[in-house]
Amino acid sequence: MRRRLLSSMLLVAVIAVLLLGVPLAVVVVRLINDEAAQELRTDANRLLIGVEYAVSQQQAINPEQLAKNYPDLFLQVYVRGTPPIVVGTPPPPARELTEEGRSENGYVLVSRDAGQIRQDIQARLVLTIALGVVALGAAIGLATVTSRRLSLPLLDLTKLAERLGSGDARPSRRRYGIPELDLVAEVLDRSALRISDLLAREREFATDASHQLRTPLTGLTMRLEEIVGAAHEPRVVREEGEAAIVQVERLTAVIDELLAAARRQRHAQAAPIDVDDVLGQQITEWEPAFRRAQRSLVLVGDRGLSALGTTGGLSQVLSTLLENSLKHGGGALTINTSSTDRSIVIEVADEGPGIPDTLGQKVFERSVSGAGGTGLGLTLARALVAADGGRLELVKRRPATFAIFLRQVTDSHRHRVVSGPA
Template identity: 30%
Template sequence: MRQRVMRVAVMAVLVALILLATPLALGIQTAFFANKRDELERAALAAAVHVPPFVVGGHVELPPHERGIDVGAYDLSGRLRNGSGPRKADAITREARKGVLVRGRDDHQIVVAAPLSTKEQLIGTVRASSGTAEVWRRIVLAWLGLAGLALAALATAVVVARRQARTLSAPLEALSAKAGAVAGGDFTARAEGSAIAEIDQVARTQNTMVDHLTRWLEHERHFTSNASHQLRTPLAGLQLGLEAAVGDPGADLRAALTEALEQARHLQRTVDEVLRLARAAPLPGAPTTTRPAAEVVEGVERRWHGTFAAEGRRLDFVAEPDGDGLRIPDRTAEQILDVLLDNALRHGRGAIQITVREMGGATAVDVSDEGSLALDRRTLFRRGATTSPAGRGIGLTLARELAETAGGRLTLARSKPTTFTLLLPAAEPPPSHE
């Protein structure tokens, strides 16, 4: 990652330097030659102005000029009268006889020729020239300076690219390490924030994904434990009932099958409730059936009556007058009461009483036995907390979750005698179709 970022940054800087340095180098070359031509033009014009009229065979005086420039005066015949230059006028010098300033190159020289006249009469030409070697020497020196600046810029770009690559790759490497930890099964690994907004957004998205994945896996694990907990007792009852009917030649098979069918329906309702609880979010529009609280509790009491009687314990149901007509979600209430009664059977003692009453516009169902509970109230409903060494710490947690999904609440009302109170919102009776 770091090497890739560095290569991209260095290549971008290199391309930019090439695109910038190439026209700049050409501009330097053009400017140096233009400056030299301007110098030669000034020298030629100065000589043309200051050279006095000469006659045939007369001496010609040339004004002083810069070093490195050859200046010569030619007559109309093309003969060099004074100064330095070719003895015979070249083509550029002869072109100046037309009365115009002429620029050009000849034999690795830059040449400028100007007409020489007096009293509006052309009497000769002035030729100024300089070798291109000196100009190229200056151009090469300027190019070397430009190349040095480009190399310094490239070196600076490498240093900056290395730091930026480290800045960019460090959070990505950390993010990759966290993702690898999650892939390895560590769902507590969370990506840390970054100073780079885009990478920080990716980290937040990954953390959100891991949170959702953790919740889904937790729901999956809870579904397995909840299903095994809720199906254990009904399946055992169904099996015992069928075995008793098969083992008794005089048993009423029709009654046994009817009871088994009722147990199977209850199992189906149990599976539906556990599946509903296992979902991360309830399905929209999922139907919720309600029945009178007394009717629901009576059905639960009938199913559990024989089990408690076999243990020599009494199970009573009481509906207070203000509880008549209150409706509750039947399937949810059945599952919660199954948990509370199973808990009372396994961990409580003495008689059990179920009471239905009205409490502040809600339906309250109390389940009490004659035992006592020493477990801390704050950990009682925590998954894994058990009311006795034989428990698995699932039932009460499941019962509270079921109550909360129905908009209700399950609490420990008293520790001695042990009393649990289930509060469910009172449901409206279904509309009558007349």
């Protein structure tokens, strides 16, 4: 490209020099010849007037004086009343330039050697050619600078595009002072930012998927351990096997939820769900683990509640809260359901030491953990609730109490129950 730009600009410069230089040279030659002829014509008329005046005054015409007055010229005087007068050396016939002056009394011829005029013409032509060469040199320099200024940014943009294609999504932030190239650089920088954002989302999705899949896998492991421990009781084995199947189905649902979240489709999936069914499934799943930890699960509040959301999303949020309580909390864990005019509220609270003051609301930030965890559970839980149009809040630090606010669907078919074991 650089060579093409250079050759194109040089071709344009040569054409411009030729279009301007050739007519200029022709005009210069014509002007010099016309100027020389005009000078000879003026000398002839002046000589004729002087000779006629001398004749009218009956004065003798001195050839030596004429030669002194008109040096380097060949003069021929033919005037009535005087003999012909010839002064000077005649120029060669091939280089002779002659002009005449006429009147009623006669005429004069004034000639000069055209070689000197030709030398003058050659000097002017050489000057014109020299100016053309200087113009071409300037054009070559300008073409070199311009082609370099255009080609180097293009090479830089090519490297940037190649770097983006290889996965390095760092924007260059470089500008070149050329509006068109600066626009291309700006578009590539925006593309780099979008690619970087997409790569970050992919990494977050992989991290979130690994974390969210860990909880159902833990539940499945617990169910399998129950099956192994109750191998001598067929009824228990059957119940635990069915519970393990439920865990596998839940694991599949978790994968679907993660994929839907990655594709930003969770808002379209939100629908009325039965809160009691989700709570019952979670309590059935986690009760053996709490029992082994000598802790209890207690369900209180309103029954028959419906909310807008997704079954998988709410299950994941409750699983995260129950797992955190099992690891970091203590005492009985209470799940309290209630409703307001606008929301369905699910509170999860235990009797443990609570959340340190240094953490507070930071527990929802990514990679923030107070006990050596991954710091992703509550972050993902809040994101899942928000994707369903609700919110997850820490309403009390000691004891730790989390509240899930879901959108209201209906206010009918509800009744109040007294607290008791699940």
